[in-house]
Amino acid sequence: MPTYRLRVNDVDHELDLPGDTPLLWALREELGLTGPKYGCGVGACGACVSLVDGEAARPCVRTVAETDGRRVTTIEGLSEDGDHPVQRAWLECDVAQCGYCQPGQIMSTVALLAADPDPGDEAIDRALRDNVCRCGTYVRIREAVRLAARLTRKER
Incomplete structure (x- = not known):
């Protein structure tokens, strides 16, 4: 299984997952980030929106392979104390x-x-x-x- 590298909320991660794993699953299940929510699973509702390289993206329809080497920010990464x-x-x-x-x-x-x-x-x-x-x-x-x-x- 290949290793995918992501920088999530300013922390580098190496994930050993199938490339077609939805980014949302990697964020929630592998990294324990519960901010991005599962809503529809088809990119239609926006509950999972996170930033990928600073742009709004829907991790439920984006794979870890597509995100390899990218910078991801979830709501947990906006600020440590909610002062964004x-x-x-x-x-x-x-x-x-x-x-x-x-x-x-x-x-x-x-x-x-x-x-x-x-x-x-x-x-x-x-x-x-x-x-x-x-x-x-x-x-x-x-x-x-x-x-x-x-x-x-x-x-x-």
Whole structure:
């Protein structure tokens, strides 16, 4: 079995897994990271969104072979104490109800703000359109994205 090398949350890992193993399984089962959630398994819901080389990716449909040598960031890797601007905005706006989709929503927002530090509503909707929230907190999510953008730019 080949060995795949990943840098996950700034820690190097060598994984001896079949190449077609979904990255989500490697993150959750091999590395014990429970932030990325299993939702649909086909990349449609966004519950598992993590960053691969800084871009939003869906680990449920990405293999460890496809991710070999890449840098992966899960919600656990954003900050040690939850003080990332997007996490702070989520708390301040009281976004989560059940919370299941929130790691994916947050990681999609991090990727959005890295590409567009001042997104308008259309850009927010486009970036998060494939992240499903069963509780329907979309209004608070959009509010939190706007606040996170201001916090990231050090505005209030």
